[in-house]
Amino acid sequence: MMILTALVVLAACGAPVTPPPTQVVRETVVVPQTVVSQQTVVTQQTVVVPQTVVVPQTVVAQQTVVVQPTAEPNPEAIIEGVEPNAEITFWTFYLSPTFDQYIQDTLTRFQTVYPGVKVNWEDHQATFQDDLGNAFAAGRAPDVINLSVSEDRVSDYARKGLLLSLDDKVPPSVKNLYFPGLWNQQIVDGKNYQFPWYQGLNVELVNMKIYSDAAGLQLEDFPTTIAGLPALCKTIKDKTSTLCAVRLTTNDLLAQMVHESGVKVISADGKKFTFDSPEAVAWLQMYVDMVKAGTVDKTVLVTDQDRVGLDLFTSGNAAFFQTVPNSIRQVRANNPGLYGYLATVPAPVGKSGVLGKGLMSISVKQDTKFPKASIALAQFFTNPQSMLEFSKIVAIYPSTPKSYDDPFFAAKPVAIEDSAKPIARDILSRYADIVPPIPEKADVNEIVLQAVQAALFNNVPAQQALTAAVTQANALLAQ
Template sequence: MKHALRTLTLALVASTLGSASAQQRVELDFWTFYLSPKFDDYIKGVIADFERQNPTIKVNYIDKQGTLEQEFITSVSLGSVPDVVNLWVESTQKAADSGLLTDMGAAVGPGLRNLYYPNSLSNFTIGGKVYGLPWYASFNAGVMAYNNDLIKKAGVTALPKTTAQMAAFARQVKTRTGAYGWAPAIKDPQGGTFLGVFVGEGLPILRGTQAAFNTPAHARLLQTYIDLYRADVIPQDLLRKEAFQLSQELYTQGKLATIIGGPQALNRIKDNNKAIYAASQVTMAPIGAGKTEAGGGMSLVVPKASSHPKEALLFARFMTNRANQVAFAKIVPVVPTAAGSDRDPYFTQIRSSKDPIERATGMIAANGANLKTAVPPLKNPTDMFKAFDDNIEAAFLGRKTAQQALADAATAWNNMK
């Protein structure tokens, strides 16, 4: 009897311990980049939904901001990596090249290709393998807002649909109104901006590891912009100020007829000059011959060293699913990258809105399938961008010909091995 009672007691203890073990919560550390505190309600709301559906998983949300990339590298060396990390195109490539990331294609399986737009997946594909689940993205151009009063004053009857048509449009606006028609991004602080101009027109940047922009076609395109700059058809401050900031300033003052960007470009205008906002209308931004809608994108990655890779992948997929991406795009005008987001009824509805911000939001959200990173990730971007930008500036200032500037930049690139 005593033996039987002891056996039963041990069985009950074992059962209790097994049940407790089964219910023990797995904790995931989720690092984001510059999302807190502005988007805390959204992020924490998605996490709460996930935890309700997965009661054995707890997610710790940590926003690392400017220190994220370095802290991630340090965490690997210390053996205390987060489980899900918000990276971007360049940082995803660097982490993948260093062997730090889970192959998402192998982890998710063939169905991965159906979950996100192909272009977005390609942004995080390195060596034929997908290392990041596409999250939210943004266009460099996206939409073009225009001051209809200035457009009418300039006698413009048809808005430009291509970047090639923008040159003639800008000349007409400047001649007839004194205002600028266009403030293209030619040299911005983030570096290598004019490379995006080349890609937009279908001109290559690299062939293998060699610079491919030292050609007569590239030089002719660069010279087109140089001519506009020297004739004061485009603002002289474009070599000194970030184009998006300058565009907002000039457009708000009624000194620029168009502003190219996302809906966020219109928020400050609405606050600072209601009359110009009221005169503003929105259309899709002119597109280059390369038919590329350039932009940037964010990913969610799972480090190889995660202690809970299965649960981490489950959460990363949940955070980036279509419903949650669309919900985020309703809060802030980002571009959803989950396949089918463009068909959401909300975006269909606001595309026909008379309000410029609403209309622009609907237009860019519906165009996510066409978004792709313009400049491929580079091995040494800081030095390569500087060499390129220094030569581009020299060409604009007349210190070098367009062809010589590109030849010198290409030589510098090819020596950076």
């Protein structure tokens, strides 16, 4: 608001008046006014004759002018051309009721940024995949869908033509908000079908009472690569008689081969499995040697339950265990005496340099009536602000580098539970989806698991076990 101030200048009586200079400001209203001044005139007879002189003068009157500031564009409104009066449906996976408030608050913000868009939110849980498959079959699938990247749901639905390709629908400025490795995951025929959402990450949780006090090891010397684990486990076993809680990814062994040893598990055309190469054999032999040396817990090694290894660590019977940072709270609750001996280090990486692929994403169905509104919602839930707010209420990690500039992540951690926050940006920057599509993935993984177990526990040579598994898997492809 601008206030314009008026000045009224009157001439002094009894002397010649020189009119003051006119004062003009913005929004000036000129009001004519007569000012009467007496002046003395001297004649030869020295007669004093009173005379009136009329002096015109400008008076600036006071006036109030209200100036409306120009509205600044909302920095979160980055999708243009959103359809007016759009009504869309959004499905999430296992978020209600725990995160109802967060979802509702984010939807309120969204509708402030994109007014006129109505969103119907539904959360599906154990029956999510069945519900979604049935919805697609019936032609009533949701417009915006929370899909698992870790389970390859995005690529599965994209290959069926059910999801909207995003590369030509959003500007480069939107793509650049995300870690490149996370944006370029689940690519099908060179196209992206997902906005990366919340992520998880693993760290090595270390029991310093065993690792340092008993084994005499320094935390800064913890191996940064998978290749360093056998020697570490031997040292710990020799000095403390404690076994290592190392765990295979039994539900996706081909991915583990790719990440840890750079194994080419299938031919470029996807028609022939090749995971019995020298690189694959060397990968399996490393684990066979640890079993034979008696340095690893056999049960933990091949379990598909994270809880088994975590329980061993929590009981004080393992020097380290790779898990999510949130597990520290469980350790503290179940063994408070161990809490003071805990430390964390980044999980070691394999030859690929890749730590894994993403966890969750948001996609848009291919035939939505409101593609712009649906894209806007998917992007809004995955933007830096929305994911930062989500991170503050649960131990998840954003897909957007900008989120990590906030003190919530950048500040020096006080509690061990927060020790992953300052290193999360670096860890997430090394996520990528480098595993090629695997036909008949579940069946092939079961074949590989049986071969690996035969080599680990039944003295079957690694080369023989893997070659037999490749033969079985290729026969499966030929059917």
